Structure formats: structure tokens, C-alpha cells
Amino acid sequence: MNEEDIKIIKIPYGDKEMQAYIPATSFLFNGEMTKFSPIEDFERILLDKLEHPIGCEALKSQVKKDDKILILIDDNTRVTPVNKILPVLIKYLTNDMGIPLENIEVLTAPGTHRVMTEDEIVEKVGEEIFKTVKISQHDFTDKNALIDMGTIEANGMKFPIHVNKKVQEVDYIIGLGNIIPHSDAGYSGGGKIVQPGICGSATTSATHVAGALMERIPLGNIEDNPCRKGIEEVAKIVGLKFIINVVMTPDGEVTGVFAGDFIKAHREGAKLAAKVYGVKIPELADIVVVSSSPCDIDYWQAEKGLISAYFSVKKDGYIIFVAPCYEGLVHNHPKLIEWAKASYEESKNIVGKIPLDEDEADLVAADIAMGNARVRERAKILIVTEGLDDKEISILGYKKIGTLQEAVNYALKEIPGGKVGVLPRGGDCLPMIISATHMTSGK
Incomplete structure (x- = not known):
């Protein structure tokens, strides 16, 4: 030959x-992906997004100086550049808004994945944040760490809300995440940082089963998706107020930042994610x-x-x-x-x-x-x-x-x-x- x-x-x-x-x-x-350029001056753009978010007022207009803030981050199975986002966000909350550092807590949101090792946490958040900010880990197997917030219904299915009790100990919840195609939720990001991020197995079972029972695998499908609908209803009840989501290039560079209302900002991010991760065959x-x-x-x-x-x-x-x-x-x-x-x-x-x-x-x-x-x-x-x-x-x-x-x-x-x-x-x-x-x- x-x-x-x-x-x-x-x-x-x-x-x-x-x-x-x-x-x-x-x-x-x-099936190669289309090349997208990374954004320049990440810190400046992120600060601008905090001041001009999608679907809501500026973050500083929503948070009071004495509020207790809970920041949800994903785990080591995700590529969200948490170590780049957290320093900017925490500086904004403390220096610009005057919120005491002791009023801020970071909670890992691994869903039903294993908890991270200390080295993995340090790599995820960066050494400075690890040393200066309170960081806790959600463990879905710890029933004592969960509270029952009732039941919601989405697309004819009932979803129990079992969530980490820390959500009732704070005044404002911010979620960080990365948006890519997802086989159950359509796309990752948005309300997923709450469900399954910090929920118990019953809640996660409900949303995942809803996706599994759909006629077709809902990869890239947000509309008419009971899994995504359940996720967002849970996040709404739990009190997710603001998200900072990114879309990454396949090379690991940030090509888009989407901050604001956890549904509206997520939808805009999903549009870009479809272009970045879409492969035409x-x-x-x-x-x-x-x-x-x-x-x-x-x-x-x-x-x-x-x-x-x-x-x-x-x-x-x-x-x-x-x-x-x-x-x-x-x-x-x-x-x-x-x-x-x-x-x-x-x-x-x-x-x-x-x-x-x-x-x-x-x-x-x-x-x-x-x-x-x-x-x-x-x-x-x-x-x-x-x-x-x-x-x-x-x-x-x-x-x-x-x-x-x-x-x-x-x-x-x-x-x-x-x-x-x-x-x-x-x-x-x-x-x-x-x-x-x-x-x-x-x-």
C-alpha cells in the first residue's frame, strides 16, 4: 500500500x-473543535461582569456588608479556573464592598463524587485562598450535613430537596462553574453547582433519573429537559443568587465569562459552549x-x-x-x-x-x-x-x-x-x- x-x-x-x-x-x-481565542485581561473582564451581570443588578447592589457569603466551587473533575476567579471575587467582596473575610466561606460541590484531597483543594483554589479563606467540603454520604427543604415538581416528576445545611446558615450564595455539553443536564454549569453539587443522593437520583428516562439522551439539550428543569427548581429553592460561569477553549483558556442570574447567564454561556465544543461531522x-x-x-x-x-x-x-x-x-x-x-x-x-x-x-x-x-x-x-x-x-x-x-x-x-x-x-x-x-x- x-x-x-x-x-x-x-x-x-x-x-x-x-x-x-x-x-x-x-x-x-x-471531529476537531473550532478555534476560539482566549480573552485578554481576565481580571478586568471578570470585574466588569460583576458590575454588569446578565439578568440582575450588579453584585455589589445585591449583597450587604454584614451578609454571610457562601461560594460554591466544583471539584477536581472539572476544569473551572477557580484559582483565577476566587482571588478576584474575594477581593471584590472584601476590599470593594467591605465584607469581612470571616463572613465568606467556600464550599466544594462535588455532587456524588469523592471528596478531594488537601493537595487537590490547594491546586483548585490556589495557596493564598487556601491559607486565608474558610474552605469546607460537601460529602453527600454525610446525612448529618443535610437538611430537607421539601419537594418540588418539574415536568410531572417530584424532586425531594436534600441539601447541605450550610445554605441556611448564610445570606447569599454564589456559584462558580464551567459550561460544557452534558449528557443529562444538556450543559454543565448554572444551577448544577447546587444540584447535584451540594445535594444528597435522593435529589441527585431524581434529576438524573429524569434525564435517563427521556426518549433520547439530552446531550446539548436544555429545552424540554426535565433534568435541567429539576436542577434549576432545586437551585431556586435553595437560594442560588448569582453565578460566575466560564466557557473554556479545548486548550484550557477562558474564552467567555458569564455572570449574573443563574438561569439567564447560563443560557448565554451555553450558546457559546455549543460553538466552542460543537464538532461538525x-x-x-x-x-x-x-x-x-x-x-x-x-x-x-x-x-x-x-x-x-x-x-x-x-x-x-x-x-x-x-x-x-x-x-x-x-x-x-x-x-x-x-x-x-x-x-x-x-x-x-x-x-x-x-x-x-x-x-x-x-x-x-x-x-x-x-x-x-x-x-x-x-x-x-x-x-x-x-x-x-x-x-x-x-x-x-x-x-x-x-x-x-x-x-x-x-x-x-x-x-x-x-x-x-x-x-x-x-x-x-x-x-x-x-x-x-x-x-x-x-x-
Whole structure:
């Protein structure tokens, strides 16, 4: 085969890169994102956004000098530049507004993820903030840290509100976050810093199950999304007053800052996120090679790559899932492996009979497993990984392959002449089918 007859495909694997050779005639697309420039003078722009927010008055007009402020931040599974935002925000609150530093507390909002190590917290907030500002961690497994704020209804579903009790000990809540496509909530950011950020398992079960039961995976879909609606109703009751959300470039630079009302500012940010993370593909591929990048820490995060591949592959095609899963399957959700054994329809039937507050059932894990079931029922999955053992891979429904080249060879042998698409950043991309004859991403 001549050199011009060969196409080299490259894909991230953690901080490394894998590559494989395919026939040039088999190459269909490389789902790269559009280049966006980072903003200049981040501090100046952020201060301007605090003074001229979206959908509400300036932050200084809303907060009193003796108010107790709670700032919610995401965890180490998210790339929000908290260490850049917090110094500017806290200086604004203390120096410009005269709020005592002891009136400000930072609360990590990891949802049902594990709590962070001290080193991870320092990296997240920066050494100066770590030394000078009170920082607490939300742990959804600590029932004594939760309060019951009743029940709300959204899209015909009831959502119990079990939330960290610190929200009733403060006067004003600010949430920080990053906006990217999300398979349940449509997009991350906004009210998600409250739910699931600082909620108990029953509340998170409700919103996630609402997303899992939708007719189609709601990646990139905010409208008519009961998961997003539930999240925002919970955040409203809890008292989220103001958000500072960013949209990042794939290179980790801030390209947009959106501050203000947690719904209105989030919607504007989501518009930019769709442009930044959207990847246009000409048609569905027979074989999709997808990396979990940048969501490589464990399978719980890595599955986002599979969801992106779901919207890019033909029915009964192949997905080659390149995912290191450095910390294994998942933290805090041992039931995931049990839920993963069921088909999507089986899970739907079981979920409908389980009370949302039945912690032993772990309906949050059911949501992740149902997402996986939808993907594996659409396409066959080959996985290249070092973090999952053979039993886990078998229950998830995949076939383990040693290298990317071996996986590509296997898939092309099964589908001779198959068209190959590549999603280098499956963990946060939003596939958009150009052809009107095919489905589009999550919409």
C-alpha cells in the first residue's frame, strides 16, 4: 500500500497519544473543535461582569456588608479556573464592598463524587485562598450535613430537596462553574453547582433519573429537559443568587465569562459552549474512534466519550473507546457494576419501582449504567484501557483490545470498507450531524 493510500489517525490517551493507520479511503472525519481565542485581561473582564451581570443588578447592589457569603466551587473533575476567579471575587467582596473575610466561606460541590484531597483543594483554589479563606467540603454520604427543604415538581416528576445545611446558615450564595455539553443536564454549569453539587443522593437520583428516562439522551439539550428543569427548581429553592460561569477553549483558556442570574447567564454561556465544543461531522460513521479526553480520571467521567460516540456512529457499527480510567470504575457508587448488567428497558422498569430516597439502590449509578446500555445497544464497543479489569469490562458489555491499531484492524475486518470517524475529545464534544437526513446531537 502506497503512503498516499494510508491515513494516520491520532487520539489522546491521558497525557500520551495513540495512533493507528487506516486506509485513506476509510477515513470519514476528525471531529476537531473550532478555534476560539482566549480573552485578554481576565481580571478586568471578570470585574466588569460583576458590575454588569446578565439578568440582575450588579453584585455589589445585591449583597450587604454584614451578609454571610457562601461560594460554591466544583471539584477536581472539572476544569473551572477557580484559582483565577476566587482571588478576584474575594477581593471584590472584601476590599470593594467591605465584607469581612470571616463572613465568606467556600464550599466544594462535588455532587456524588469523592471528596478531594488537601493537595487537590490547594491546586483548585490556589495557596493564598487556601491559607486565608474558610474552605469546607460537601460529602453527600454525610446525612448529618443535610437538611430537607421539601419537594418540588418539574415536568410531572417530584424532586425531594436534600441539601447541605450550610445554605441556611448564610445570606447569599454564589456559584462558580464551567459550561460544557452534558449528557443529562444538556450543559454543565448554572444551577448544577447546587444540584447535584451540594445535594444528597435522593435529589441527585431524581434529576438524573429524569434525564435517563427521556426518549433520547439530552446531550446539548436544555429545552424540554426535565433534568435541567429539576436542577434549576432545586437551585431556586435553595437560594442560588448569582453565578460566575466560564466557557473554556479545548486548550484550557477562558474564552467567555458569564455572570449574573443563574438561569439567564447560563443560557448565554451555553450558546457559546455549543460553538466552542460543537464538532461538525458529515454523516454517521461505521466505526467511531473516541477518546475519553479530558475526562480520564475514572469510568464515571470517561463514559461522556461514549455518549459523544453514540451520536456519531451508525446503528450496529463499532465504537473504539480509548479511556485510561486511571482511578478505576468509580468512587462512591459500588452499585454501578450491578446496574450495568441490565438492558436499558430492564433498568427503566426497575427504576420506576424504586423510591428516590432508597440509598441502597443508588439511582445515580443507574443513570450512568442506562447511558452505557443505550450506547452498547446501538453499537459494539471495543475498549483500550489500563484502569478497568476484565470482569468490569465484560459486565459493561465491551471487548478489550490491547492497542488502538489492533482495535481498528478488528473493526475494519468486521466491517470491510467501513468509514471511520475520530472524536479526539469525546469527553466534552458536541457532535453535530451536517446532513439533515440523520439525527443531530441531543436535540
